[in-house]
Amino acid sequence: MSKTIRVALYERHGNPAEVLRVVEQPWPVPAADEAVVQMRAAPLNPADVNAIEGTYPMRPVLPATPGMEGAGIVVELGQAVGHLRLGDVVILPHNFGTWREACAVKAEQLVVAPAEIEPVQAAMLKINPITAWRMLHDFVSLDRGDWFIQNAANSAAGRAALQIGRELGYRSVNVVRRPELIDELKAEGAEVVLLDGEQLREEVAEQTERAPIRLALNAVGGESALRIAKTLAADATIVTYGAMSLQPLTIPNGMLIFKNLNFTGFWVNKWYEQATAEERTRTFESLFEMARRGLLRAKVEKTYSLGEATEAVRHAMQNKRRGKIVFAM
Amino acid sequence: MSKTIRVALYERHGNPAEVLRVVEQPWPVPAADEAVVQMRAAPLNPADVNAIEGTYPMRPVLPATPGMEGAGIVVELGQAVGHLRLGDVVILPHNFGTWREACAVKAEQLVVAPAEIEPVQAAMLKINPITAWRMLHDFVSLDRGDWFIQNAANSAAGRAALQIGRELGYRSVNVVRRPELIDELKAEGAEVVLLDGEQLREEVAEQTERAPIRLALNAVGGESALRIAKTLAADATIVTYGAMSLQPLTIPNGMLIFKNLNFTGFWVNKWYEQATAEERTRTFESLFEMARRGLLRAKVEKTYSLGEATEAVRHAMQNKRRGKIVFAM
Numbered sequence: 001m002s003k004t005i006r007v008a009l010y011e012r013h014g015n016p017a018e019v020l021r022v023v024e025q026p027w028p029v030p031a032a033d034e035a036v037v038q039m040r041a042a043p044l045n046p047a048d049v050n051a052i053e054g055t056y057p058m059r060p061v062l063p064a065t066p067g068m069e070g071a072g073i074v075v076e077l078g079q080a081v082g083h084l085r086l087g088d089v090v091i092l093p094h095n096f097g098t099w100r101e102a103c104a105v106k107a108e109q110l111v112v113a114p115a116e117i118e119p120v121q122a123a124m125l126k127i128n129p130i131t132a133w134r135m136l137h138d139f140v141s142l143d144r145g146d147w148f149i150q151n152a153a154n155s156a157a158g159r160a161a162l163q164i165g166r167e168l169g170y171r172s173v174n175v176v177r178r179p180e181l182i183d184e185l186k187a188e189g190a191e192v193v194l195l196d197g198e199q200l201r202e203e204v205a206e207q208t209e210r211a212p213i214r215l216a217l218n219a220v221g222g223e224s225a226l227r228i229a230k231t232l233a234a235d236a237t238i239v240t241y242g243a244m245s246l247q248p249l250t251i252p253n254g255m256l257i258f259k260n261l262n263f264t265g266f267w268v269n270k271w272y273e274q275a276t277a278e279e280r281t282r283t284f285e286s287l288f289e290m291a292r293r294g295l296l297r298a299k300v301e302k303t304y305s306l307g308e309a310t311e312a313v314r315h316a317m318q319n320k321r322r323g324k325i326v327f328a329m
Numbered sequence: 330m331s332k333t334i335r336v337a338l339y340e341r342h343g344n345p346a347e348v349l350r351v352v353e354q355p356w357p358v359p360a361a362d363e364a365v366v367q368m369r370a371a372p373l374n375p376a377d378v379n380a381i382e383g384t385y386p387m388r389p390v391l392p393a394t395p396g397m398e399g400a401g402i403v404v405e406l407g408q409a410v411g412h413l414r415l416g417d418v419v420i421l422p423h424n425f426g427t428w429r430e431a432c433a434v435k436a437e438q439l440v441v442a443p444a445e446i447e448p449v450q451a452a453m454l455k456i457n458p459i460t461a462w463r464m465l466h467d468f469v470s471l472d473r474g475d476w477f478i479q480n481a482a483n484s485a486a487g488r489a490a491l492q493i494g495r496e497l498g499y500r501s502v503n504v505v506r507r508p509e510l511i512d513e514l515k516a517e518g519a520e521v522v523l524l525d526g527e528q529l530r531e532e533v534a535e536q537t538e539r540a541p542i543r544l545a546l547n548a549v550g551g552e553s554a555l556r557i558a559k560t561l562a563a564d565a566t567i568v569t570y571g572a573m574s575l576q577p578l579t580i581p582n583g584m585l586i587f588k589n590l591n592f593t594g595f596w597v598n599k600w601y602e603q604a605t606a607e608e609r610t611r612t613f614e615s616l617f618e619m620a621r622r623g624l625l626r627a628k629v630e631k632t633y634s635l636g637e638a639t640e641a642v643r644h645a646m647q648n649k650r651r652g653k654i655v656f657a658m
Contacts, residue, residue: 057583057587221582240582240585240586241586242582242586243582243583243586246582248579248580248581248582249578249579249580249582249585250577250578250579250580251577251578251579251580251592252577253550253569253571253572253575253577253578254386254572255594256569256578256592256593256594257569257570257571257572257594257595257596258386258594258596258599259594260593260594260595260596260599261593261594262591262592262593263580263585263591263592263593264585264589264590264591264592265584265585265586265587265588265589265590266586266589267586267587267589270587270589
């Protein structure tokens with residue numbers, strides 16, 4: 001029983017490559033309502049980096065273990081846990097601190113994933129596909145055949161929205177900034193992929209045959225958000241969930257008063273805080289069903305062991321990646 | 330029967346003082362479902378000026394008669410009109426073209442005002458108090474004792490919102506740009522009146538004892554809109570209905586993503602287009618009830634006859650007025 005685990009942690013905010021350490025801790029002992037999960041995969045997300053830097057709007061008590069996403073295998077059950085079995089693949093609760101080799105978690109907070117889904121893919125359903133699913137459900141009631149538009153269509157959330165939109169029978173205009181992404185997204189099933197720019201409004205009108213677009217998903221902000229807002233029908237909603245350009249939205253007053261566009265936001269952390277266990281389960285089950293058919297796969301550029309945390313976080317902070325950086329345990 | 334009326338009209342868009350003319354037309358003859366209204370009062374609103382200039386988002390067929398607000402007396406009834414009586418004070422339908430001495434109007438589109446309310450005050454319920462009433466009802470469900478905040482609190486719509494808010498039991502933070510307005514608005518019953526500026530957020534927190542503010546009414550845009558947005562609770566809604574600063578709203582991404590503020594708009598023209606006759610009547614009746622008690626009175630700086638249209642419109646376009654300019658017939 002002297003087995004130990006490695007855990008990443010930081011004692012102060014700062015440059016992740018400098019403040020992140022890996023320490024040894026005792027193997028976790030479950031309380032009666034807990035399960036012990038041996039971690040299999042924990043991605044390094046931009047929000048994790050920001051949390052370590054201290055620039056994320058939720059600040060943990062320090063010292064803290066980073067990691068908002070993770071999945072693993074149930075290896076031990078507290079006495080009072082009935083519904084889990086040893087060997088279950090489970091997704092960790094939000095804001096748990098997943099960059100560790102094992103943990104004891106309240107059993108009711110774990111979501112069991114189907115065995116056919118690799119833990120690394122199960123883990124990565126938790127932020128981007130959930131975000132995409134909720135944004136396509138919670139703001140505007142679309143019917144089959146209706147259009148939505150999104151920028152950053154090549155991001156993980158963008159690709160998820162594109163695929164989920166197809167499942168739901170919606171048509172999507174996918175806006176990207178690099179021409180080489182057009183064929184790539186079309187190969188993934190995107191119907192319309194357009195380059196962002198001054199001509200966007202006319203190109204969208206042409207491609208959609210001027211069909212009304214009542215929902216936009218915006219992960220860029222700044223000029224790009226304004227350009228997609230200009231493609232929308234009166235009374236439409238634009239949901240901001242990211243800010244890649246780091247520029248604020250500048251909204252002409254007439255867009256609010258006369259066109260009655262609605263500007264709102266989505267933050268998956270808040271959704272996890274407010275959703276009931278049943279809502280969480282129901283959303284995940286829709287995503288599992290797609291993942292079983294090979295959809296919603298996130299690309300992994302490289303996996304690291306937890307001992308390589310500093311190297312991994314440096315790699316995760318590089319702009320020119322072609323996939324996620326993930327801790328594999 | 331050779332009686333004539335005077336009607337203001339313009340044949341092309343441009344400077345109102347140059348393009349506006351007054352012509353003679355025959356006294357109107359009602360169709361079976363129409364009533365003839367002898368106009369009593371027709372205000373000159375900024376939207377009327379913009380419509381003549383051609384800068385308003387709704388463009389009439391030219392030649393056109395301006396005037397979105399007006400009230401008069403029923404002087405003749407078509408054969409099929411049952412519910413109106415001669416002598417009724419009625420409010421004209423929206424976008425009718427009220428700058429004329431008389432008109433034939435579909436009887437079902439007229440709203441009968443109580444006889445105790447002067448026609449000029451009845452006419453002026455139609456844009457600003459209606460706007461204020463709808464904004465306090467259609468966006469956020471407030472309870473008695475809840476706070477809202479508004480800028481341009483000294484505008485006609487702002488004063489109406491302040492008074493209607495009190496009727497509904499809401500508390501309001503009223504933001505103005507000139508110190509001499511503080512006592513004036515307090516005398517009208519405003520509980521909290523603050524000067525706009527960098528210190529606004531702290532002053533609001535102090536005056537409201539940090540109570541959550543879930544609704545903001547914005548008629549200024551630009552920096553002022555952002556400052557009031559910063560005083561709001563998470564998930565709050567900011568309704569833009571005017572743009573006095575002529576500056577767009579610049580919204581930091583975090584306000585949308587993390588604070589989940591909702592930015593939307595209100596345009597009274599659209600409300601009139603979409604409201605049922607019953608909704609219109611019900612809203613006006615609430616306002617009549619207040620007007621009977623001397624509330625919701627708009628100040629009049631000067632009245633003009635229709636023959637003085639050019640002078641009147643020049644006066645209406647001056648910035649430093651202390652009340653409305655109105656045609657009295």
